[in-house]
Amino acid sequence: MRAQTKAIWMALPLTGALAVSSVQAEEVNIYSYRQPFLIEPLLEAFTAETGIEANVVYGDGLVERMETEGRNSPADVLITPNTTILMSAYNKGLTQAVDSDVLTDNIPAQYRADDNHWFGLTTRARIIYASKERVEPGEITTYEQLADPEWEGRLCTRSGKHSYNLSLFASMIAHHGEDYTREWLEGVKDNLARRPQGNDRAQVKAIYEGVCDISLGNSYYFGAMLTNQEAPEQQDWAQSVNLIFPNQDDRGAHMFISGIALSEHAPNRDNAVALMEFMVSPEAQFLYAQDNFEFPVRPGIERSELINEYMGEFKEDPLSLTTITDHVDEASRLVDEVAYDF
Amino acid sequence: MKWLTTSNAVTGSQPSLTAAAVNAIPRNNAALGQNRLARRWRFAVVITAALVLLPVASVFYLALFPSHNIWAHLVDTVLFYYLDATVRLLAGVGLVALLIGVSTAWLVSTCDFPGRRFFEWSLLLPFAVPAYVIAFVYTDLLEYAGPVQATLRDWFGWRTMRDYWFPEIRSMGGAITMLALVLYPYVYMLARAAFIDQSHAIQAASRSLGCTPWQSFRRVSMPMARPAIAVGVSLVLMETLNDFGTVDYFAVRTLSIGIYDTWLSQSNLGGAAQIASLMLGFVVLLIALERFARRRQKHFSQVGRPGASGLYQLRGWRAALALSVCAFPLIAGFIIPALRLSYFALRGFGAYWTADFIQLSLNSLLLSASAAGVTVALGLLLAYGKRLFPSRGLNASVGLAKLGYAMPGTVLAIGVMIPLAAFDNGLDALLRNTLGISTGLILSGTIFALIFAYSVRFLAVAAGAVESSLAKVTPAMDRASRSLGHNSVQTLWRVHLPLIRPGLLTAALVVFVDCMKELPATLILRPFNFDTLATHVYQFASDEKLEASALGALLIVLVGLGPVILLSRSIRGSR
Numbered sequence: 001m002r003a004q005t006k007a008i009w010m011a012l013p014l015t016g017a018l019a020v021s022s023v024q025a026e027e028v029n030i031y032s033y034r035q036p037f038l039i040e041p042l043l044e045a046f047t048a049e050t051g052i053e054a055n056v057v058y059g060d061g062l063v064e065r066m067e068t069e070g071r072n073s074p075a076d077v078l079i080t081p082n083t084t085i086l087m088s089a090y091n092k093g094l095t096q097a098v099d100s101d102v103l104t105d106n107i108p109a110q111y112r113a114d115d116n117h118w119f120g121l122t123t124r125a126r127i128i129y130a131s132k133e134r135v136e137p138g139e140i141t142t143y144e145q146l147a148d149p150e151w152e153g154r155l156c157t158r159s160g161k162h163s164y165n166l167s168l169f170a171s172m173i174a175h176h177g178e179d180y181t182r183e184w185l186e187g188v189k190d191n192l193a194r195r196p197q198g199n200d201r202a203q204v205k206a207i208y209e210g211v212c213d214i215s216l217g218n219s220y221y222f223g224a225m226l227t228n229q230e231a232p233e234q235q236d237w238a239q240s241v242n243l244i245f246p247n248q249d250d251r252g253a254h255m256f257i258s259g260i261a262l263s264e265h266a267p268n269r270d271n272a273v274a275l276m277e278f279m280v281s282p283e284a285q286f287l288y289a290q291d292n293f294e295f296p297v298r299p300g301i302e303r304s305e306l307i308n309e310y311m312g313e314f315k316e317d318p319l320s321l322t323t324i325t326d327h328v329d330e331a332s333r334l335v336d337e338v339a340y341d342f
Numbered sequence: 343m344k345w346l347t348t349s350n351a352v353t354g355s356q357p358s359l360t361a362a363a364v365n366a367i368p369r370n371n372a373a374l375g376q377n378r379l380a381r382r383w384r385f386a387v388v389i390t391a392a393l394v395l396l397p398v399a400s401v402f403y404l405a406l407f408p409s410h411n412i413w414a415h416l417v418d419t420v421l422f423y424y425l426d427a428t429v430r431l432l433a434g435v436g437l438v439a440l441l442i443g444v445s446t447a448w449l450v451s452t453c454d455f456p457g458r459r460f461f462e463w464s465l466l467l468p469f470a471v472p473a474y475v476i477a478f479v480y481t482d483l484l485e486y487a488g489p490v491q492a493t494l495r496d497w498f499g500w501r502t503m504r505d506y507w508f509p510e511i512r513s514m515g516g517a518i519t520m521l522a523l524v525l526y527p528y529v530y531m532l533a534r535a536a537f538i539d540q541s542h543a544i545q546a547a548s549r550s551l552g553c554t555p556w557q558s559f560r561r562v563s564m565p566m567a568r569p570a571i572a573v574g575v576s577l578v579l580m581e582t583l584n585d586f587g588t589v590d591y592f593a594v595r596t597l598s599i600g601i602y603d604t605w606l607s608q609s610n611l612g613g614a615a616q617i618a619s620l621m622l623g624f625v626v627l628l629i630a631l632e633r634f635a636r637r638r639q640k641h642f643s644q645v646g647r648p649g650a651s652g653l654y655q656l657r658g659w660r661a662a663l664a665l666s667v668c669a670f671p672l673i674a675g676f677i678i679p680a681l682r683l684s685y686f687a688l689r690g691f692g693a694y695w696t697a698d699f700i701q702l703s704l705n706s707l708l709l710s711a712s713a714a715g716v717t718v719a720l721g722l723l724l725a726y727g728k729r730l731f732p733s734r735g736l737n738a739s740v741g742l743a744k745l746g747y748a749m750p751g752t753v754l755a756i757g758v759m760i761p762l763a764a765f766d767n768g769l770d771a772l773l774r775n776t777l778g779i780s781t782g783l784i785l786s787g788t789i790f791a792l793i794f795a796y797s798v799r800f801l802a803v804a805a806g807a808v809e810s811s812l813a814k815v816t817p818a819m820d821r822a823s824r825s826l827g828h829n830s831v832q833t834l835w836r837v838h839l840p841l842i843r844p845g846l847l848t849a850a851l852v853v854f855v856d857c858m859k860e861l862p863a864t865l866i867l868r869p870f871n872f873d874t875l876a877t878h879v880y881q882f883a884s885d886e887k888l889e890a891s892a893l894g895a896l897l898i899v900l901v902g903l904g905p906v907i908l909l910s911r912s913i914r915g916s917r
Contacts, residue, residue, distance in 0.1 A: 029870060035881065035885065036881060037885075055870035055871050056870060056871060057787075057868060057869070057870055057872075058865075058877075058881070059866050059868070060865060061605075061752060061755060061756060061865075062866070064611060064756050064759070064866075065787075065866060065867075068756075068760050068763040068764075068786075069759075069763050069766075069767075069783060070763065070767050071767070072763075072766060072767055072782045072783045073783075074782075074783065074787065084609065085609075088609040159593070161603040161607045162607070163606075163607060166607055196593065197512055197593030198512075198593070199886075201886070202886075205487070209487065209502075210502040210503055210504065211503065230887060230889065230890070231886070231887065233487060328607075328608075329608060333415060333419075336415065336416070336419035337418075339423060341420075341593075341595055342423040342595065
């Protein structure tokens with residue numbers, strides 16, 4: 001890592017002299033929208049196993065960076081926390097299909113592109129967190145109920161514009177249509193205890209503090225809070241809530257993925273495919289599930305004990321991610337129309 | 343210089359020639375040289391301005407091609423809310439920063455009270471604290487679970503938050519307070535320099551004409567310092583307009599959040615670029631304001647300095663009041679956050695002081711220092727070109743070159759990327775077609791891209807500082823130097839540079855500190871496996887891991903301290 005950084009600096013005065021043709025042995029270049037602490041343990045395991053060095057840029061705006069860099073872009077793969085960004089790269093023609101049995105055999109069709117331009121790596125459910133003290137079991141069991149007047153002043157969520165919420169709202173449009181969803185969203189907004197703010201964990205904290213009684217959040221944050229050694233107070237937050245996987249009697253809980261795509265101009269194509277295949281290997285899938293409390297996308301991988309204890313088996317909404325992503329724009333417009341964040 | 347000695351020799355040896363004829367020879371030569379130099383200056387200024395303008399132009403270009411038209415939708419729905427929040431935030435931060443900055447600057451420049459010399463420099467310290475860091479620190483302190491409310495609950499036996507009222511830190515008021523606390527030093531710095539520059543004689547005259555100290559401040563000092571104060575406030579407002587970290591954290595949904603939402607949640611970069619262009623409108627107004635204010639600064643000359651004896655001596659409750667007015671921003675804007683960060687940093691020192699951490703600290707230092715050097719050099723080029731050849735075209739070029747400061751960092755980063763990648767790919771295609779070799783990306787994704795982005799972003803700061811210190815050098819100096827035979831470059835080197843060195847240093851230091859704190863453009867443009875202190879802090883802080891981010895945040899603050907103290911010296915040095 002340090003040698004690499006040194007090389008970055010040394011290259012500066014030489015940039016004009018075209019002397020940057022690095023003679024790196026084996027490498028793969030990653031543009032990642034996901035945070036370092038989620039990705040790094042996996043990459044270390046990958047390098048240890050294959051000897052291929054992984055170079056990463058973490059940040060937003062990386063799809064645009066790939067686009068402007070064009071055919072000379074150094075990026076081999078794009079890693080994202082949602083399908084919106086994957087689809088945006090796909091629609092700009094920045095991805096290419098991967099013809100790999102390892103990927104298609106192990107990733108259910110619902111969680112990858114029909115033409116193999118992108119693949120899910122982990123799945124997560126968007127669920128309802130409810131106060132143990134103030135919400136009876138069975139009091140709320142569906143997303144639709146979030147708009148019911150009995151929850152007025154009792155709900156907390158993050159910004160409606162966040163991709164996690166947009167994904168859920170888009171699935172509501174896919175199931176119920178735009179008009180129903182607009183009305184539902186207005187109801188949800190009326191129930192908010194405070195203006196949308198903070199991340200998913202901050203909403204659980206708000207339940208702990210008594211600001212509200214229920215919140216929306218991704219399933220894995222529960223594990224992250226419950227086992228948090230650095231910030232032990234988060235364990236108390238987690239202990240104060242029950243997890244409700246919604247709509248178990250009908251379509252199932254809203255699911256979405258974190259995913260990966262191969263860059264159209266990937267200079268290290270073989271290494272990139274090796275990385276993608278590694279990511280669905282039982283080892284990597286187990287690591288993901290173990291460390292990050294997400295669900296392995298590959299069927300049959302053992303889930304962590306914590307997941308089994310608190311989440312068990314639940315019914316997943318089988319709606320295709322492509323369909324959901326197609327409605328994200330509409331969802332985003334509805335969020336503005338009801339002025340959800342204001 | 344040579345022609346001058348020859349001409350003297352000529353005049354001496356052949357007195358029969360008319361003086362006019364003698365002078366005509368060298369003058370013609372000089373005029374030729376001057377013309378060539380003038381063309382070169384003009385050329386250099388225009389090229390620099392054009393290069394710096396490229397990213398901004400790229401954003402305008404993007405704004406022409408939105409994936410769908412956002413305005414109809416925005417006007418129908420949330421545009422008003424965005425504007426409302428933006429205007430209230432700007433008004434609040436501007437007002438609070440103005441109050442703190444001017445009152446403290448006036449106190450330390452014209453009054454004597456215990457601690458005055460300490461406050462002179464220490465009031466600049468909050469400038470070293472990034473706004474997003476102070477926001478994290480105060481939220482941790484003041485939120486429900488934080489130590490302050492927990493202690494209050496303990497004392498008074500309250501149980502839940504329904505038992506009592508406590509101001510919500512994550513609010514408009516909180517955002518205004520946080521931003522004003524770290525931005526007021528812009529106003530303080532410029533107001534103080536202006537108060538120091540004011541001749542003491544003028545104040546004394548106003549007093550002898552029957553003004554009370556307060557009237558003298560209101561009717562003489564303030565009007566004279568107004569241009570400088572306006573510059574300070576316009577810098578505060580631009581920083582506020584572009585802030586993303588604090589408003590995002592506090593859920594104050596300003597236009598800069600609107601840009602982010604439009605871009606990332608609707609994949610509509612063109613739409614985001616349109617909002618950014620609208621914000622640029624705001625800023626052009628601010629720049630116009632600044633320019634209007636600075637228009638009158640030209641005739642400032644430095645006559646007479648107030649000695650310590652010329653200061654109002656404050657005693658008793660007046661001294662106590664002055665002391666508290668100065669102590670408040672220092673304690674709230676610097677001491678509390680710094681202590682809190684130190685506490686966390688010490689607790690986590692062993693775990694976080696690693697080889698990687700040292701490396702990324704060095705990255706930040708080197709990067710910021712290089713960018714500061716480049717930016718000030720460019721600023722000097724522009725400001726001096728404008729001084730030499732004050733034409734409308736040049737003035738406009740320099741004005742335009744400052745627009746980068748008005749762009750939100752995220753959008754500007756995309757704007758930087760576009761011309762760099764176009765150059766790289768163009769060269770690559772050319773060489774591939776002619777020589778069959780591929781050069782790949784030479785500038786994109788390198789340190790160069792970051793330095794370029796920082797220069798574009800902060801050129802307004804550097805050029806502004808250089809311009810105002812050049813403005814204090816009377817044009818008589820230029821004429822004297824030129825009549826002694828120096829050309830414009832020699833004059834710059836031998837006359838102006840030594841005179842404006844403190845101003846250049848100030849400019850470099852301000853840019854340096856700004857670069858250390860810069861986050862959004864760094865995140866998007868950086869090379870592989872490359873972190874700076876700012877990206878490091880953000881990575882942890884955005885996940886609410888204050889302890890992990892404290893060491894980095896503290897280091898940004900500490901590194902900023904040196905420049906801030908030097909800065910204060912250089913202002914006092916002019917006394």
